[in-house]
Amino acid sequence: MTVSSLKNCPAPAKLNLFLHVTGQRSDGYHLLESAFQLIDHVDLLHFSLRDDAKIIRTNELAGVPAETDLVVRAARLLQVHTSSKLGAEITLDKKLPMGGGLGGGSSDAATTLIALNRLWETDLSRQQLMQLGLQLGADVPFFLFGQNAFAQGIGEKLTPLITPDCWYVVIEPGVSVPTQAIFSSKALTRNSSSIKVSDFQQYPKGNWRNDLQSVAIQLFPEILVAIDWLNKYGNARMTGSGSCVFCACSSEDAANEILKDIPGELQDWTAWKAKALNEHPLTNWLG
Ligand SMILES: C[C@](O)(CO)[C@H](O)COP(=O)(O)OP(=O)(O)OC[C@H]1O[C@@H](n2ccc(N)nc2=O)[C@H](O)[C@@H]1O
Numbered sequence: 117m118t119v120s121s122l123k124n125c126p127a128p129a130k131l132n133l134f135l136h137v138t139g140q141r142s143d144g145y146h147l148l149e150s151a152f153q154l155i156d157h158v159d160l161l162h163f164s165l166r167d168d169a170k171i172i173r174t175n176e177l178a179g180v181p182a183e184t185d186l187v188v189r190a191a192r193l194l195q196v197h198t199s200s201k202l203g204a205e206i207t208l209d210k211k212l213p214m215g216g217g218l219g220g221g222s223s224d225a226a227t228t229l230i231a232l233n234r235l236w237e238t239d240l241s242r243q244q245l246m247q248l249g250l251q252l253g254a255d256v257p258f259f260l261f262g263q264n265a266f267a268q269g270i271g272e273k274l275t276p277l278i279t280p281d282c283w284y285v286v287i288e289p290g291v292s293v294p295t296q297a298i299f300s301s302k303a304l305t306r307n308s309s310s311i312k313v314s315d316f317q318q319y320p321k322g323n324w325r326n327d328l329q330s331v332a333i334q335l336f337p338e339i340l341v342a343i344d345w346l347n348k349y350g351n352a353r354m355t356g357s358g359s360c361v362f363c364a365c366s367s368e369d370a371a372n373e374i375l376k377d378i379p380g381e382l383q384d385w386t387a388w389k390a391k392a393l394n395e396h397p398l399t400n401w402l403g
């Protein structure tokens with residue numbers, strides 16, 4: 117039986133539990149070490165098969181024309197790479213904030229590659245899709261990897277990681293951070309010492325930090341207000357290049373208690389809880 121559509125395909129967010137910048141490559145990209153954690157807060161994508169090779173995005177996305185949308189770019193890349201004659205209509209139900217450091221666009225791209233690889237029966241392996249995904253962004257291979265990871269290189273060298281089974285409270289401080297502006301800042305330190313994946317399991321959780329945070333705060337002081345507030349409840353820090361901040365909670369009840377306290381007068385904040393995932397919800401779609 118030929119499948120003609122795939123509905124409600126999740127694209128989960130990630131948190132960088134820590135992020136160290138250890139150097140810079142000659143092409144300008146930065147060498148990172150980070151713990152990538154999948155969480156159950158998702159965008160949803162819907163795919164319908166077309167037999168005329170057209171890739172059509174059916175929704176509007178504010179500030180992102182279809183041609184530059186990572187979803188459309190991912191579909192085109194797979195189509196060209198596999199010489200597929202098939203097309204797709206794609207609808208993106210966007211929940212993750214753009215410029216939030218949650219990897220939303222990258223996760224949308226990864227879910228598109230996974231779903232269309234199935235719908236078009238192009239049968240690329242996980243490894244092949246990860247290589248393709250890297251052309252779209254440094255975070256994309258992680259969302260194809262299928263599990264939580266210790267990342268090295270520019271974020272594409274991935275080792276499976278056992279991470280705490282907990283809940284997270286995430287605050288969106290109401291600003292969108294351009295990743296490039298953070299990495300290009302003169303104030304960014306690029307010389308953190310390297311750690312090994314085996315060090316991670318012993319690494320004291322209270323010491324986890326994000327080297328991009330101080331630069332992001334200089335440009336967007338709203339991030340510091342959210343960190344200072346959330347620090348009352350745990351080791352609050354930023355994910356990715358910001359703007360979202362998070363802290364770990366031992367239970368869903370503990371997360372609910374924090375959410376109840378969110379000050380009503382700070383209208384620009386959106387806050388929510390999410391459970392740590394052990395694996396990507398679509399991991400079984402790749403062999
Ligand atoms: C900050 C993180 O979210 C951590 O997970 C990622 O490193 C960012 O990944 P991403 O958004 O997929 O990044 P890309 O779209 O590849 O790159 C955006 C810009 O960030 C800078 N960039 C990104 C990743 C990296 N390791 N070094 C960099 O210097 C580059 O200037 C690039 O032009």
Ligand SMILES: Nc1ncnc2c1ncn2[C@@H]1O[C@H](COP(=O)(O)OP(=O)(O)OP(=O)(O)O)[C@@H](O)[C@H]1O
Nearest residue numbers: 185186214215216217218219220221222224295356
């Ligand atoms: N499908 C998409 N969803 C979100 N952003 C997209 C998409 N396609 C292109 N973009 C562009 O990518 C930019 C970064 O968006 P994204 O949501 O991935 O940020 P982010 O969570 O900060 O990413 P990262 O954690 O990878 O730095 C957006 O500002 C937008 O211009």
